[in-house]
Amino acid sequence: MTNEMKVTVSIYCKIFTENYPLLEGEVTGDQIVNHLLSDCGCVWEEDDSPEGAHQIPGDLNIWYLGTNEKFGEIHLVIDETLSLWEWRSGGADFRNVIEFIETLRMHEVITPAQSKQLEEAIKVGKTIGDMYEIGNYLKRKREGKEVRPSWPMN
Numbered sequence: 001m002t003n004e005m006k007v008t009v010s011i012y013c014k015i016f017t018e019n020y021p022l023l024e025g026e027v028t029g030d031q032i033v034n035h036l037l038s039d040c041g042c043v044w045e046e047d048d049s050p051e052g053a054h055q056i057p058g059d060l061n062i063w064y065l066g067t068n069e070k071f072g073e074i075h076l077v078i079d080e081t082l083s084l085w086e087w088r089s090g091g092a093d094f095r096n097v098i099e100f101i102e103t104l105r106m107h108e109v110i111t112p113a114q115s116k117q118l119e120e121a122i123k124v125g126k127t128i129g130d131m132y133e134i135g136n137y138l139k140r141k142r143e144g145k146e147v148r149p150s151w152p153m154n
Contacts, residue, residue, distance in 0.1 A: 004028055007076060008025065009074070011074050015070070016042060020072075036061050043056040043138055059138060062097060062118065068092045069131060070089055072087055073085065083103050102115075
């Protein structure tokens with residue numbers, strides 16, 4: 001089930017040197033979900049290749065919204081009503097992302113199944129806890145090692 005309803009959104013957070021892939025404009029719920037569950041492309045591992053490193057896939061955009069160390073914001077306009085979640089340095093928190101998802105769900109911009117997918121990704125993000133631990137999480141996962149929360153989950 002998909003929903004073709006469009007909303008105006010801006011999703012951004014500062015990571016490294018502007019590495020977060022901004023989502024901005026009039027989009028569908030499917031586009032928002034795809035964005036949140038897409039690779040951010042910020043995790044690299046050194047190797048012996050000519051480039052000196054390779055990208056490790058799997059660092060979801062949604063994780064950075066709840067764990068980044070700098071600042072970010074989510075703007076959402078539905079039926080001319082603005083909802084806004086902003087945080088400053090050290091203020092990233094998955095509660096903002098959860099409220100955003102709940103707002104999308106309440107207005108039927110996303111489906112219950114999509115909401116559940118996003119909630120599952122948030123649970124994983126909470127176990128990671130810090131954006132600098134995303135690479136370690138992906139390495140441990142790739143190696144089949146247990147993943148433990150690195151900070152108190154909120």
